[in-house]
Amino acid sequence: MYSKAIIGYPRVGKLRELKFSTEKYFRGEESKEQLEAVAKSIREEQWILQKRKGIDFIPSNDFSFYDNMLDTIILLGAIPKEYKNLKVDMLDTYFAMARGYQGEKGDVKALPMKKWFNTNYHYIVPIIEDDMKFTCNVDNLVKYYKEALSLDIRTTPSIIGPFTFLKLARFNGKKGINDVCYDILNIYNEVLSKLVSLEVEVVQVHEPYLVMDLNEEDKELFTDLYTRLFTNSKSLKIVLQSYFGDIRDIYEEVCKLDFYGIGIDFIEGKQSLSLIKEKGFPKEKVLFAGIVNGKNIWRNDYSKTIELIREIENYADKIVLNTSCSLLHVPYTLDNETNLEEDKKKYFAFAEEKLGELEELSKILSGKEENLLVKNKELFKEGRIAEENKHIVLNEEDFNRKPSRKERKKIQKEFFKLPILPTTTIGSFPQTKDVKVIRKKYKQGEITSSEYDKEIKNYIKDVIKLQEDLDIDVLVHGEYERNDMVEYFGENLNGYLFTEKAWVQSYGTRCVKPPIIWGDITRIKPITVEYSKYAQSLTKKPVKGMLTGPVTILNWSFPREDISLRDMAFQIGGAIRDEVLDLEKAGIKIIQIDEAAIKEKLPLRKADWYTEYLDWAIKAFRLVHSKVEATTQIHTHMCYSEFKDIVKDIDNMDADVISFESSKSNLDIVEYLKQVNFETEVGPGVYDIHSPRVPSKKEIICLIKKLRENIDKEDLWINPDCGLKTRGEKETIESLRNMVKATKEIREVI
Numbered sequence: 001m002y003s004k005a006i007i008g009y010p011r012v013g014k015l016r017e018l019k020f021s022t023e024k025y026f027r028g029e030e031s032k033e034q035l036e037a038v039a040k041s042i043r044e045e046q047w048i049l050q051k052r053k054g055i056d057f058i059p060s061n062d063f064s065f066y067d068n069m070l071d072t073i074i075l076l077g078a079i080p081k082e083y084k085n086l087k088v089d090m091l092d093t094y095f096a097m098a099r100g101y102q103g104e105k106g107d108v109k110a111l112p113m114k115k116w117f118n119t120n121y122h123y124i125v126p127i128i129e130d131d132m133k134f135t136c137n138v139d140n141l142v143k144y145y146k147e148a149l150s151l152d153i154r155t156t157p158s159i160i161g162p163f164t165f166l167k168l169a170r171f172n173g174k175k176g177i178n179d180v181c182y183d184i185l186n187i188y189n190e191v192l193s194k195l196v197s198l199e200v201e202v203v204q205v206h207e208p209y210l211v212m213d214l215n216e217e218d219k220e221l222f223t224d225l226y227t228r229l230f231t232n233s234k235s236l237k238i239v240l241q242s243y244f245g246d247i248r249d250i251y252e253e254v255c256k257l258d259f260y261g262i263g264i265d266f267i268e269g270k271q272s273l274s275l276i277k278e279k280g281f282p283k284e285k286v287l288f289a290g291i292v293n294g295k296n297i298w299r300n301d302y303s304k305t306i307e308l309i310r311e312i313e314n315y316a317d318k319i320v321l322n323t324s325c326s327l328l329h330v331p332y333t334l335d336n337e338t339n340l341e342e343d344k345k346k347y348f349a350f351a352e353e354k355l356g357e358l359e360e361l362s363k364i365l366s367g368k369e370e371n372l373l374v375k376n377k378e379l380f381k382e383g384r385i386a387e388e389n390k391h392i393v394l395n396e397e398d399f400n401r402k403p404s405r406k407e408r409k410k411i412q413k414e415f416f417k418l419p420i421l422p423t424t425t426i427g428s429f430p431q432t433k434d435v436k437v438i439r440k441k442y443k444q445g446e447i448t449s450s451e452y453d454k455e456i457k458n459y460i461k462d463v464i465k466l467q468e469d470l471d472i473d474v475l476v477h478g479e480y481e482r483n484d485m486v487e488y489f490g491e492n493l494n495g496y497l498f499t500e501k502a503w504v505q506s507y508g509t510r511c512v513k514p515p516i517i518w519g520d521i522t523r524i525k526p527i528t529v530e531y532s533k534y535a536q537s538l539t540k541k542p543v544k545g546m547l548t549g550p551v552t553i554l555n556w557s558f559p560r561e562d563i564s565l566r567d568m569a570f571q572i573g574g575a576i577r578d579e580v581l582d583l584e585k586a587g588i589k590i591i592q593i594d595e596a597a598i599k600e601k602l603p604l605r606k607a608d609w610y611t612e613y614l615d616w617a618i619k620a621f622r623l624v625h626s627k628v629e630a631t632t633q634i635h636t637h638m639c640y641s642e643f644k645d646i647v648k649d650i651d652n653m654d655a656d657v658i659s660f661e662s663s664k665s666n667l668d669i670v671e672y673l674k675q676v677n678f679e680t681e682v683g684p685g686v687y688d689i690h691s692p693r694v695p696s697k698k699e700i701i702c703l704i705k706k707l708r709e710n711i712d713k714e715d716l717w718i719n720p721d722c723g724l725k726t727r728g729e730k731e732t733i734e735s736l737r738n739m740v741k742a743t744k745e746i747r748e749v750i
């Protein structure tokens with residue numbers, strides 16, 4: 001039999017018990033003891049399950065109350081002063097770093113949060129201060145290890161390694177990585193000695209940063225850190241886990257170090273196999289082969305995996321079957337899905353089912369239970385989805401809008417006759433409790449569709465009136481009918497499947513439930529036309545149609561594995577194109593196509609940006625609007641402004657106007673736009689909608705003036721930096737009023 005390992009498991013609880021308990025604790029409705037008890041029972045249940053499923057390397061410390069990077073901050077004592085000064089206990093200090101603290105002990109903001117590599121999971125960014133004194137705090141590590149031991153389970157404690165920690169940390173003083181790395185390393189040494197004293201046998205150290213583009217300095221740092229670490233902890237077996245790609249830049253160095261085992265990702269690591277083929281794999285080491293996908297939810301294709309393992313076995317003597325990354329990124333179990341039919345369910349594997357896959361693969365590889373292979377083969381026979389639709393036929397014209405943007409601009413200025421610095425919003429207006437109740441009632445069948453329609457139209461009527469009163473130039477219908485940017489469209493597209501409880505942690509207590517792309521995507525019927533048309537009928541001003549773009553829809557779904565991302569993006573693009581053309585036919589002159597997640601799946605390695613992603617992602621957007629009239633103005637929106645690296649590609653989406661967030665971040669990007677002659681008109685949000693604070697007219701004027709230094713007045717739009725759905729009504733009205741007043745004043749003087 002082959003040994004089996006996993007890199008980590010979800011931890012919010014099968015029914016999100018940890019989320020609910022934590023939120024209650026935040027609201028003061030539950031005690032620390034209650035929260036701890038919920039957490040403990042989640043951990044125990046999972047260990048027992050993993051043992052039952054025959055996992056040989058069961059992790060501990062993969063559990064987290066919020067995030068594993070934040071746990072590492074505690075482990076190393078890298079707690080910034082302002083949180084220490086609160087003088088609250090460790091758990092509350094921890095939560096203060098995660099989400100800020102406001103109360104009798106003080107007032108501090110949360111640490112920054114960023115996306116974890118190429119996932120939709122977010123980690124807390126460590127901030128390293130010059131005078132930080134690192135201290136070892138192994139309490140949780142020890143506690144979890146002992147907890148499992150008392151269940152007779154000997155776990156493999158799991159920690160984030162020093163290299164990844166340092167590379168992801170932010171240094172806010174004079175010091176840099178080289179100034180603190182040995183101090184940090186000392187703490188890691190302490191941690192490892194502690195584990196030795198507990199008689200821990202194997203520990204897994206996560207170094208996902210190894211799959212990034214590494215330079216000489218990075219490689220030296222990594223080698224130096226681990227060479228030193230190994231001189232101190234001889235008796236411990238260390239498994240290096242790498243994931244989210246291959247480690248091509250540092251493979252040889254890694255092989256030379258004293259690791260007991262090396263975790264290599266064969267799912268996302270495109271060069272993993274060729275690396276071991278060309279460079280070999282050290283005889284004495286164990287290869288933890290990441291062959292069960294930790295990120296997607298489709299069944300493993302056993303025939304292919306077995307072929308792969310057999311091939312790996314030509315180069316490595318000792319193999320452990322491993323997941324490609326932590327199972328944190330998939331939902332708990334299919335058992336929770338009561339609405340999904342069995343003939344669909346059999347194609348999927350969530351975390352629990354993936355444990356089963358490791359077990360089955362091990363059996364088949366050992367020559368037992370051939371029937372498991374036969375059964376699995378059935379799933380991959382041709383014919384799950386009819387072949388003929390897989391590739392939609394497209395030619396060059398489908399991606400090229402005519403006339404050119406420059407010509408369109410003239411035509412559109414003439415056509416719309418908008419004032420200079422036109423004002424608009426990003427789409428949604430505050431979603432009050434009442435709106436949510438109405439949507440829920442409709443979903444549960446408590447009100448009829450015509451009653452629902454009437455209610456939504458009343459909201460639209462009010463919001464149009466409100467925007468006219470505020471004297472905004474380009475209006476929106478408010479998006480009252482939508483709960484989510486993807487689900488709303490998915491529900492109206494053929495090819496999507498929805499789950500009930502398949503939640504995946506996005507950050508802290510926040511989970512998302514990505515829909516599944518099951519089959520070929522086509523539009524069932526017009527999706528947004530009726531409400532947009534209604535909104536437009538109420539006013540003479542233009543009302544923007546509001547759609548989610550194909551790349552965002554794709555990136556926030558679980559994709560198929562039997563066709564390429566490119567094909568899926570083009571299929572979704574085709575469906576959204578139908579919607580764009582119907583909106584145009586219905587008299588909607590301005591259409592916004594949101595691409596909030598276009599940067600999310602940008603490959604981790606620069607060399608892959610174009611070949612694997614941007615080439616089709618940008619085209620998918622172009623496909624959506626290539627067939628509209630010159631007078632139809634296409635907007636897009638992105639929730640961030642960190643697109644410096646791909647600014648030409650963003651321009652190349654060929655939209656007429658783009659809005660993005662810039663009020664919070666510095667205005668670097670705006671200077672940059674000028675340098676590169678960015679052609680798309682821009683609306684770099686003039687206030688931050690993530691806070692209830694009302695911006696004054698004066699500060700908006702100030703900001704617009706700054707924007708004007710780099711943006712031609714013919715190219716500048718004025719808008720908030722994102723949709724308003726999470727804001728209260730009162731602050732929204734006041735903020736927009738100030739925004740319009742500020743704009744009008746500036747118009748007088750330019």
Ligand code: GLN
Binds near residue numbers: 426427485638724
């Ligand atoms: N149109 C969407 C809204 O206004 C955009 C949301 C987003 O960018 N995340 O809510």
Ligand code: ZN
Binds near residue numbers: 637639
């Ligand atoms: Zn946004």
